[in-house]
Structures are given as C-alpha cells and as structure tokens.
Amino acid sequence: MKHPMASSRVRRSTAAAGSAGRDVGLKPDLEPKQAWARIAIVLLAGVLAGCTLPGPAKQATVTHVLTVTELPVSTGPRAGGVLLLADTRAGDFLAGNRIAFSRAEGTLGRYQYAHWHEPPARAFQDALRRQLNAGGPFDAVVGFDAGVLGEQVLNTRLLAFHHDAAQIPGHARVELEAELVERANARLLARAGFVAEAPAPSHDAAGAAAALGEASARVIADVQAWLAQVRAAHAR
Numbered sequence: 001m002k003h004p005m006a007s008s009r010v011r012r013s014t015a016a017a018g019s020a021g022r023d024v025g026l027k028p029d030l031e032p033k034q035a036w037a038r039i040a041i042v043l044l045a046g047v048l049a050g051c052t053l054p055g056p057a058k059q060a061t062v063t064h065v066l067t068v069t070e071l072p073v074s075t076g077p078r079a080g081g082v083l084l085l086a087d088t089r090a091g092d093f094l095a096g097n098r099i100a101f102s103r104a105e106g107t108l109g110r111y112q113y114a115h116w117h118e119p120p121a122r123a124f125q126d127a128l129r130r131q132l133n134a135g136g137p138f139d140a141v142v143g144f145d146a147g148v149l150g151e152q153v154l155n156t157r158l159l160a161f162h163h164d165a166a167q168i169p170g171h172a173r174v175e176l177e178a179e180l181v182e183r184a185n186a187r188l189l190a191r192a193g194f195v196a197e198a199p200a201p202s203h204d205a206a207g208a209a210a211a212l213g214e215a216s217a218r219v220i221a222d223v224q225a226w227l228a229q230v231r232a233a234h235a236r
Helices: 032-052 120-134 205-235
Strands: 010-014 023-028 062-064 082-085 098-102 109-116 140-143 152-164 171-182 187-199
Touching: 062 205, 082 120, 098 205, 109 205, 120 140, 120 152, 120 205, 152 187, 152 205, 171 205, 187 205
Parallel strands: 062 109, 082 140, 082 152, 098 152
Antiparallel strands: 098 109, 152 171, 171 187
C-alpha cells in the first residue's frame, strides 16, 4: 500500500465559459511542509497514547531470612578454650543477596524477585557461631576480629548453596569446606568437607529458602560433631 504522500494527487481546473480547454495549472492537495507537519502530529499522538497505556503490574520483591533450626548433636563435655571463627568465604556468585538455583548440572541462576536478608555466607556463619556456642567442644566461639585471644581458628568456605530445581519441587544443596588451624604456629590440625541436601516444600524461591535453612542445619550439626572428634583426638 502506497503512503498517501508518496505521490501528490492533482486536479485539473478549467476556466469558465469563454476559456474552455485552457489550462490554469496543477496544484497539489497539500504543500510538502504542511503534509509532513500533519504526519509528525499523528505520530506524536500515537507515541503519547502508548505512554499512557497501562502495563502489567511489577511483581513485588520478597526478602527471605535464612532460618536454621538447631539439631541435637552429641559432642560430649566441653574441652575448654576459645575458638576463633573466621568469616565464611564464598565464590562471587554467592557473594550477593540473590537466591541461587540450578536447573541443569553445571549451571546456576538467580531468582529475579527473591533476595536473602543478608548474603548467605554471612547468615550461615552467624548460625554456625550460635550453634557452636550452644553445644560444642569449646567454651566460647567468637569472631576472628572480636579482639579475643583464641587457641584455634576455624576457616570455612561455602562451595554450594542453591536450590537444585531440575525436578519438581527439587531440593536444596549446601556444601562446605572447613579447616581447623592452630593459631600459634599456623599448623593445620584437620580439614573436612560437608554436604547436605533437604527437600524443597515448593518449586519456588520460598521453598528454596526453607530447604536451604534445613540443609544448613544438617551441615552445621556435622561440623559440631567433627570438631568434637578432632578436639578429642588432639587431647590424647
């Protein structure tokens, strides 16, 4: 279909009686400047109308708190001493506040409208410190930068902390690496890896958050038991 202004339509005017057949000239319907001005007005009106059309409502972002329930662990009597807990480290992908998921092995994504209240490594570290103080082989567990003298240092690193969503509803996976170091001489006393999974109650970010809290509790319980064994072995 041709644009209405692609070619100007013309009208042939003839004179009145007495000048029949004499050409009085060709005149376009619209002058070029006027035509383009009208087109511009129509286009602008369309743009403004598009700007006022209601779009889909933006989904609200939900903030989740990592909830870690303490699991009963038999660690025996406290062996005394103060444990210094270094900051839990994590890879760049887990450094932010977004909840991670995986739909295929070797891939990771982030939920668009769901965030953690704080980075998962920090939340995990806080839960680990609380539960080691509640039940563990040391008299006290404090942060490495707390200004307290301690005999040993626990280094931890999160290797995995995500919702495995390849199947519905999926499960949470938490993987941790831990090292116990003698502070006085920087001697490595023990190293271990821990992995725990927990079923997700739903195939979404809320289910992922709940399952990651449960899997974290299982890993922390395993760390408690491991520290008790290491302390008992070095006490002999």
